[in-house]
Amino acid sequence: MGYQERRVKLIAERAAPHLEPGEQIQTGFIAQTGSWFTARVWTFVATDRAILIVGRDGVQRLPRDFRFGEPTGMYHKIVLDRTYKVHRQYYQEITAADEALRELQDPGNSPESEQH
Numbered sequence: 001m002g003y004q005e006r007r008v009k010l011i012a013e014r015a016a017p018h019l020e021p022g023e024q025i026q027t028g029f030i031a032q033t034g035s036w037f038t039a040r041v042w043t044f045v046a047t048d049r050a051i052l053i054v055g056r057d058g059v060q061r062l063p064r065d066f067r068f069g070e071p072t073g074m075y076h077k078i079v080l081d082r083t084y085k086v087h088r089q090y091y092q093e094i095t096a097a098d099e100a101l102r103e104l105q106d107p108g109n110s111p112e113s114e115q116h
Helices: 003-018 088-105 111-115
Strands: 025-033 040-047 050-055 058-063 075-079 083-087
Touching: 003 025, 003 040, 003 050, 025 088, 040 083, 040 088, 075 088, 083 088
Parallel strands: none
Antiparallel strands: 025 040, 025 083, 040 050, 050 058, 075 083
């Protein structure tokens, strides 16, 4: 199993206990808060129903209408209840989460609907 597959599996395992019946994972990524000595790691999971932020103390469920924005620089900042930093290795997943939201909100303009 390669690095990408292990990353996907880890995110799915962290999200699994917090998913509702039938809820589907679209994508996910890892973020951090704090600095070297106070750093905490969080798993962000975009599903077809919500955004889950999974930490060691539990899960926070946000509405699925949240957009992460276009990532830039070494770390993309997501400001919610605190500032989360996402390393550029996860920029593809951030972009995928926003694209999946666009498709949920306007399914008539998705590439799949153009094929029918």
